[in-house]
Amino acid sequence: MPELPDIYILAKSMNEALKDKVIVGAHVNQPKCLNISAKKFKDSIKGRRIEDVNQRGKWVIVSLDSDYTLVLNLGMGGEVRLHNQNEKPNPERERIVLNLNTGEQVWIHHWWFGHVHLFNSKDITKHKQISKLGPEPLSDSFTVEKFTELLKGKRGRIKSYLLDQSFIAGIGNVYIQDTLWYARIHPNRRANTLTDKEIKSLYDAIQRVLKQGIRYGGGPGEQDIWGNQGTYSKHLQVGYRTGKPCPRCKTTIEELRVGSTTSYICSKCQV
Numbered sequence: 001m002p003e004l005p006d007i008y009i010l011a012k013s014m015n016e017a018l019k020d021k022v023i024v025g026a027h028v029n030q031p032k033c034l035n036i037s038a039k040k041f042k043d044s045i046k047g048r049r050i051e052d053v054n055q056r057g058k059w060v061i062v063s064l065d066s067d068y069t070l071v072l073n074l075g076m077g078g079e080v081r082l083h084n085q086n087e088k089p090n091p092e093r094e095r096i097v098l099n100l101n102t103g104e105q106v107w108i109h110h111w112w113f114g115h116v117h118l119f120n121s122k123d124i125t126k127h128k129q130i131s132k133l134g135p136e137p138l139s140d141s142f143t144v145e146k147f148t149e150l151l152k153g154k155r156g157r158i159k160s161y162l163l164d165q166s167f168i169a170g171i172g173n174v175y176i177q178d179t180l181w182y183a184r185i186h187p188n189r190r191a192n193t194l195t196d197k198e199i200k201s202l203y204d205a206i207q208r209v210l211k212q213g214i215r216y217g218g219g220p221g222e223q224d225i226w227g228n229q230g231t232y233s234k235h236l237q238v239g240y241r242t243g244k245p246c247p248r249c250k251t252t253i254e255e256l257r258v259g260s261t262t263s264y265i266c267s268k269c270q271v
């Protein structure tokens, strides 16, 4: 499932490939991923110029002219890809196809669940999921003071808060692994037991790992609009490396279940 760095890379590539192009038509092969009827979607999106594309949490935000916003959530195994005029989408695979004035097409595929929502830009504050997103961890307003404030009085496991999109946006089960390892914190630690020094280490690790993900073009199996694969997985320290030595102390990396997710940890480094 794509996380912040993956969506950042995708949105950036979409901005580069699609900015100022006009959507001249759309095909809807999976009406249930829309927030409005297929007819209304097709009528409203036709003729809209793409102004810019950004990332917010695990969402792609496409600003269109005439005060429309299109938001995409790829769920699991989703893709957004640019194709030539003469390529034919498989209607069972490509849930939504957007046709551009250049003749190109944007194919939106979801393997599991995914969302394609179109609405008036002013209604973004009413969007059921986006309006509830927590702070954007790479934004200037997300400071260590803010992070400390958020953690105050939180008695649950630190990992659960970091994965909670309403607590902090964009982190998922891939990037969290090395984040906790760099910070030397066990995923089961109760948030209210973290010292100020540990909170600062965790804050720094969040910044470091998300920026690394972006630098390497995204995580395992994630692609930009042209299909370029991310290589972040080659740089994982403990994540998905069960049985291998910890790069810091050589202890064997273990896999453990925390809640409904798997964690990869060094039991010596992470306490």
Ligand SMILES: [Zn+2]
Binding pocket: 246, 247, 248, 249, 250, 251, 266, 267, 268, 269, 270
């Ligand atoms: Zn270690």
